[in-house]
Structure formats: structure tokens, C-alpha cells
Amino acid sequence: MKKIKVNLGEKSYSICIQNGILSSAGRIIKSLHIAKACYIITNKKIKSLYGDKLSRSISAAGMDAAFCIVPDSERAKSHLSWFKVLENLARFDKGKGVCVIALGGGVVGDLAGFVASTYRRGVAFVQIPTTLLAQVDSAIGGKVAIDMDFAKNLVGAFYQPKVVITDISTIKSLPKRQIRNGLAEIIKYGVILDKKFFSYLEKNVSKIMNFNRICIEDMVTCCSKLKAEVVAADEHEKLGYRSILNFGHTIGHAIETASAYKKSINHGEAVAIGMVAAFDISLMLKMTKHSIAQRVEGLIKQVGLPVSVSGLGLKDVLNAIAFDKKIVKGKRRWVLPIDIGHVVVCDKVPQDIIKAAVLKRFN
Ligand SMILES: NC(=O)c1ccc[n+]([C@@H]2O[C@H](COP(=O)([O-])OP(=O)(O)OC[C@H]3O[C@@H](n4cnc5c(N)ncnc54)[C@H](O)[C@@H]3O)[C@@H](O)[C@H]2O)c1
Ligand SMILES: [Zn+2]
Structure with a gap:
């Protein structure tokens, strides 16, 4: 088992990564002495795939378990x-001392974390991520949230889990498009933080796409480590460092908003386009080289992610950039690449350059 520590003082926790670790989840949770009973939030599909394995392991560890089924979409948030x-949790709890478990992707993780943070002013929370995106990104770092009608993740908190249990075998049942969704964030880690890891991805793309267990485990472990380091350095995104994780997300989010979260484009696809557009901005500002931008675009294409978008209104995308909720003190933070493994955060990008970069990525 690979174990990574997220160093947050009293709130520190481990990310435990292994193929098949789900059947040991009960033992791991029991050893933390955080609860007598487990309230597992998941959806119907994920329960049918992994629910039995998890509930058996919890029973074997001598704890009670109950499932709470939520819709399989952003509607769950x-x-x-x-x-x-x-309400269901309160009925189950009755003073038992519960911990909330998220068994699922980022949707389940964000909702379950927000439930754990608000019930009885906070109860123990465990993340068991089952999508590649959740394993490398959303399950780590303690951002939990629900949506409002007009904006995603607007109501939320920083609430760290007690442990993250990552069973890489669960991603075998994901459709390829969901794997690519996670790969966009994975490529992002290489670009913002780790050139060696980026080269590793270039070398191993086909093994990763064919689910080579060792490659997947190495890749998930490396990304978990990178995200853990960023979170430990700037847990509440107060110092500006955590914002490097938003590389590709300014234009990416705007594309998602302009497409009104249509199924035609998912988060990873929008981020992939956002990353190449951020390179376009850097190129226009003469902050990076064409050869570097081409290398990143090459990897994005190789995993089957898009580098341009069609069917959207340019005005809608530009408006969405203007109303990005990540604006801090009236300034939008752009994460711009210099080299692979090196980005800078900057708040002054001329409007005509932003427009030109977005336009370049329109079909
Ligand atoms: N908290 C954070 O830091 C953070 C970071 C990134 C994204 N997010 C949030 O995460 C959400 C997106 O997460 P996601 O991409 O994991 O999507 P998701 O949770 O919607 O999961 C994608 C689909 O895969 C299914 N699924 C999950 N695990 C499966 C498995 N093992 N086999 C087969 N199907 C499976 C789900 O039922 C769903 O239909 C968004 O709400 C986003 O806002 C949060
Ligand atoms: Zn993202």
C-alpha cells in the first residue's frame, strides 16, 4: 500500500492507495477510532458496483453501516x-457516533463532505473516491460544496477528511471519457509542478489508457503527492499558491458555463481547452516557447482530449470569464505557463489577448 500524508497539523491525514484496498476499508476506518457507525453516501450505480464490498468490510470490522442513495448527477449537489x-443521517445516527463516507466521484465527495461538515457542526468524514478525477483531485484537499442554481460550488467549506482510501481497481468500470476527464487534471499537475512526471506521462500514455495497473498506481500516487503538497502549503487558498491548481480552469470554467454544463463537454475537456488557451496567452505575452506549448498540446491530443470547441458563442465565453467567481479583490488570477513544471500567477492580462486566445480555440 502507498501512503501519503497530507500535512495539516492536527488535521493531518493519510491517503492510502492500493489496488483492491476497498475490502480493507472497514479495518482502516476502525483503526482511526472515529466512529461506531458508518453512513455511506453514494449513488445507485456505484452502490451496485462497490457497495457490497464496502459494507462487508465495515461489518467485518464490527461497525454498523447504512447507505444513502443520491441522484447520479450534479443534481445531487x-x-x-x-x-x-x-434528515436521513439524523434518523440513522440517534447519537451512535457516525462518520460519513463518500463512495463515488467528485459529486458524491463534495456533497458528502458538505453534509459531514454541517451535521452536528462537523462529524468524521472519509473519502473513498471511485473516479480518476476524484482520486487525483477532488477527494484531496478538503474543498466541499453544494451548488446554487446560478453557480456551482457556491455554498461550501474547507473540511478535511480523516482518511482518503483510494482503490485504483474501481476506475476499471469507468467509461473511457471519464478516464480522459481525470487525465486532464493529471496533465495539469505535470505542467504546473513536475516536468519529470510530465515526461513519464508522455512515455506511458498507451499503458495508462490500457489500464496498466503499475502505471495507474504510480500516476495516482504522484498526483496525490503533488496535490497534498500544494494543499499543505496553502490549505485555504489564502497565500495564492493553491491557485496554481486553477491552471486551465479560467477559460475552462467559462466554456463549461457557456455550454450550460451540457453533456457535450465535460469538465476535463473544458480544462484541456483552457490549458492550451493559457499557453496561447503565454505565447502572445512572450512568456513561453512554441516548442513547449506544442509538447503540451501533443499530450492532450494523444490522450484524446479536445484542444478546441465548437457550437458556443464567443460572447458567452468572454462574459463567463468576466464573471468568474474566482475573482479575488476585483482581480482575476491567471495561471500562465513559462515552462513545463513552471507556472506563474498573474492578474494583468490585456482583454484583447484573452479574446484572441479564446477565438483561436473556437472551431
Ligand atoms: N472538491 C474539489 O476540490 C473538487 C475538485 C474538482 C472537481 N470537483 C467536483 O467534482 C465533480 C465532478 O466529479 P467527477 O468528475 O468524479 O464526476 P461524477 O462524480 O459525476 O462521476 C462521473 C460519473 O461516473 C460515475 N461513476 C463514479 N465512479 C464510477 C466507477 N468506479 N465506475 C463507473 N462509474 C462510476 C458516476 O456515477 C457519474 O455518473 C463536480 O461536481 C466538481 O465540482 C470538486
Ligand atoms: Zn478541475
């Missing part, structure tokens, strides 16, 4: 869904 889950 509505305030109505959040409150319904809280």
Missing part, C-alpha cells in the same frame, strides 16, 4: 438533496 441527506 442541490440544497434540497443536501438537506434530505441530513
